[in-house]
Amino acid sequence: MFKALLEPFRHPRPVIELGAGKILGTGSGRKPKAKARDFAGTLKRIWSYLAKRKAKLYLVLLMVVFSSGLALLGPYLIGMAVDDYLEGAGGRSWGLFLLSLALVYLFFSLTSWLQNIWMIEIAQETIYRMRTDLFAHLHRLPISFFNRRQQGEIMSRLTNDIENVSSTLNSSAIQIFSSVLTLLGTVGVMLWLSPLLTLLTFIVVPLMALGMRWITRRTGPLFKERQRNLGDLNGYVEETLSGQRIIKAFSQEERVISGFRERNTRIMLTGYWAQAISGFIPKLMNGLNNLSFAIVAGVGGLLAIQGTVTVGVILVFVEYTRQFTRPLNDLANQWNTLLSAIAGAERVFEVMDEETEARDEGAAKSLASVEGAVRFNGVSFSYDGGADTLRDITFEAKPGEMIALVGPTGAGKTTLIGLLSRFYDPAQGSITLDGRDITSIRRESLRSQMAFVLQESFLFKGSIRDNIRYGRLDASNEEVERAARLANAHSFIMRIPGGYDRMLSADGSGISQGQKQLLAIARAILADPSMLVLDEATSSIDTVTEIKIQQGLQALMKGRTSFVIAHRLNTIRAADRILVLQAGRLMQQGSHEELLGQGGLYSELVQGRKQEEAGRV
Numbered sequence: 001m002f003k004a005l006l007e008p009f010r011h012p013r014p015v016i017e018l019g020a021g022k023i024l025g026t027g028s029g030r031k032p033k034a035k036a037r038d039f040a041g042t043l044k045r046i047w048s049y050l051a052k053r054k055a056k057l058y059l060v061l062l063m064v065v066f067s068s069g070l071a072l073l074g075p076y077l078i079g080m081a082v083d084d085y086l087e088g089a090g091g092r093s094w095g096l097f098l099l100s101l102a103l104v105y106l107f108f109s110l111t112s113w114l115q116n117i118w119m120i121e122i123a124q125e126t127i128y129r130m131r132t133d134l135f136a137h138l139h140r141l142p143i144s145f146f147n148r149r150q151q152g153e154i155m156s157r158l159t160n161d162i163e164n165v166s167s168t169l170n171s172s173a174i175q176i177f178s179s180v181l182t183l184l185g186t187v188g189v190m191l192w193l194s195p196l197l198t199l200l201t202f203i204v205v206p207l208m209a210l211g212m213r214w215i216t217r218r219t220g221p222l223f224k225e226r227q228r229n230l231g232d233l234n235g236y237v238e239e240t241l242s243g244q245r246i247i248k249a250f251s252q253e254e255r256v257i258s259g260f261r262e263r264n265t266r267i268m269l270t271g272y273w274a275q276a277i278s279g280f281i282p283k284l285m286n287g288l289n290n291l292s293f294a295i296v297a298g299v300g301g302l303l304a305i306q307g308t309v310t311v312g313v314i315l316v317f318v319e320y321t322r323q324f325t326r327p328l329n330d331l332a333n334q335w336n337t338l339l340s341a342i343a344g345a346e347r348v349f350e351v352m353d354e355e356t357e358a359r360d361e362g363a364a365k366s367l368a369s370v371e372g373a374v375r376f377n378g379v380s381f382s383y384d385g386g387a388d389t390l391r392d393i394t395f396e397a398k399p400g401e402m403i404a405l406v407g408p409t410g411a412g413k414t415t416l417i418g419l420l421s422r423f424y425d426p427a428q429g430s431i432t433l434d435g436r437d438i439t440s441i442r443r444e445s446l447r448s449q450m451a452f453v454l455q456e457s458f459l460f461k462g463s464i465r466d467n468i469r470y471g472r473l474d475a476s477n478e479e480v481e482r483a484a485r486l487a488n489a490h491s492f493i494m495r496i497p498g499g500y501d502r503m504l505s506a507d508g509s510g511i512s513q514g515q516k517q518l519l520a521i522a523r524a525i526l527a528d529p530s531m532l533v534l535d536e537a538t539s540s541i542d543t544v545t546e547i548k549i550q551q552g553l554q555a556l557m558k559g560r561t562s563f564v565i566a567h568r569l570n571t572i573r574a575a576d577r578i579l580v581l582q583a584g585r586l587m588q589q590g591s592h593e594e595l596l597g598q599g600g601l602y603s604e605l606v607q608g609r610k611q612e613e614a615g616r617v
């Protein structure tokens with residue numbers, strides 16, 4: 001670890017390109033032009049959010065102008081009072097001076113407080129909008145986006161990264177603006193009072209600029225990397241927590257902990273270096289500030305002895321020297337915070353720039369009711385433009401028919417269902433529903449005609465009743481119960497404590513796999529769709545529950561066009577048509593008897609399944 005801590009000194013300019021949280025290499029340290037544009041572009045986009053509260057923002061800026069002006073006025077008044085006093089006129093204006101000073105500091109506090117409270121309001125609203133936009137955008141993204149990412153990493157953008165922008169907007173935005181104003185104002189007044197002393201104060205500026213450049217060139221990439229590492233860690237935590245059972249079952253706890261340690265170390269190192277290097281900033285500024293202070297005091301003293309400037313002016317100058325370096329110091333500190341916020345904002349906007357699911361065609365229609373006649377006409381499809389996952393698939397499902405999809409693992413059964421629900425669109429060929437190309441139907445309308453009962457039934461945190469009602473939100477309690485009875489779920493629900501009001505956790509722990517499936521069937525019955533997609537459970541469920549599930553499914557499938565990824569011979573036999581897939585091709589189709597008569601792949605699959613089921617019994 002010690003070796004790793006020395007890393008930034010061995011590579012004095014770490015420009016770190018990241019891929020999935022890994023350090024891929026170091027570069028020359030010169031930022032490519034595109035990066036600079038990214039920075040400006042990101043600032044512009046943050047501004048476009050802030051600009052929604054333009055009027056309030058202008059008020060804030062006005063307050064910043066006032067408070068910066070008042071901050072300048074204080075030392076000036078003190079200097080003038082001292083000169084007055086030394087010239088023997090002190091008694092005359094002392095009371096007035098004290099009153100003015102008190103008013104200046106009172107208004108300074110008031111304007112500072114107003115600018116803060118208003119900026120917090122703007123910042124919170126901005127973050128609220130950004131977070132809502134990001135969440136809404138995430139839900140408009142195609143399934144392919146989620147296939148590529150870890151959930152935890154995405155969540156990190158919604159939480160850590162947005163939080164980073166939030167804290168900067170809350171405090172740093174004002175401070176940066178006020179620092180720039182104070183700096184300009186101070187320099188202006190200093191030049192007016194004594195150009196010579198101003199020049200002397202400026203001696204340290206090139207040193208400050210060089211020091212800052214050295215530091216921010218190192219900290220910028222480190223802040224970005226830290227945000228990415230944090231995202232990576234969140235992804236890992238989410239994955240390992242949701243995979244707890246498997247991790248324990250395979251005794252992988254130690255390996256998982258060491259994976260965490262590795263990621264955590266990366267965060268520690270990037271965090272350490274980002275903070276440690278940026279920690280030089282106040283030290284550097286302090287040192288140079290003291291130097292400038294000494295020069296002004298020394299040379300100013302000489303000038304006062306010669307009578308070139310008054311003691312009051314020297315006093316004002318000494319105070320302004322501090323005021324001049326303080327905003328520089330603040331700017332330097334805020335710069336780091338700003339870099340960190342920009343790193344967060346870039347990650348937020350990166351997701352917002354992901355293309356949403358292709359829009360429904362302009363002429364796309366909603367469906368009032370559906371017969372359920374489905375046709376695949378020469379459909380081919382590939383994920384990410386690679387080799388064909390499905391090739392030239394043609395078949396027909398008449399309204400109310402049950403279609404069984406069978407084939408070895410990876411044959412393309414799930415992909416075929418994904419095309420029917422328009423999670424993906426075919427590269428070639430077309431799919432029709434009641435003779436209408438499904439691309440001319442609004443996605444939402446198409447999907448609302450379908451219900452899914454999958455192996456891993458997804459349950460939400462909430463009561464059993466709410467979970468069933470997810471199928472149709474306006475269903476009454478009686479309708480929920482009727483659906484549960486049809487699905488064969490009512491009796492088990494009544495047996496468990498709490499009944500329909502029993503709260504379930506998000507992963508549905510507390511009820512069995514089979515019971516989860518019964519709830520999913522009840523949910524689908526309540527939704528009353530024209531088409532169904534069923535993925536039969538491969539894991540063995542006790543015979544009683546299995547019979548209940550079969551009965552529930554039969555009630556559900558009645559009169560609806562159903563696509564079943566079938567694993568059980570009973571289901572396959574009952575199907576009106578069986579599609580036999582292998583390596584993305586439709587090898588055979590027909591009824592059970594027709595296919596058995598043909599021999600080939602189907603017969604082999606049936607033989608295999610017979611042996612499997614015999615083994616299970």
Ligand SMILES: Nc1ncnc2c1ncn2[C@@H]1O[C@H](COP(=O)(O)OP(=O)(O)OP(=O)(O)O)[C@@H](O)[C@H]1O
Nearest residue numbers: 147383384389407408409410411412413414415416
């Ligand atoms: N999101 C994806 N990106 C790239 N390739 C994928 C993706 N999903 C599936 N595939 C590939 O497409 C092929 C078909 O997968 P699919 O899930 O449709 O098969 P399946 O017949 O449903 O398999 P199983 O019975 O094991 O569920 C496989 O080779 C798989 O690796």
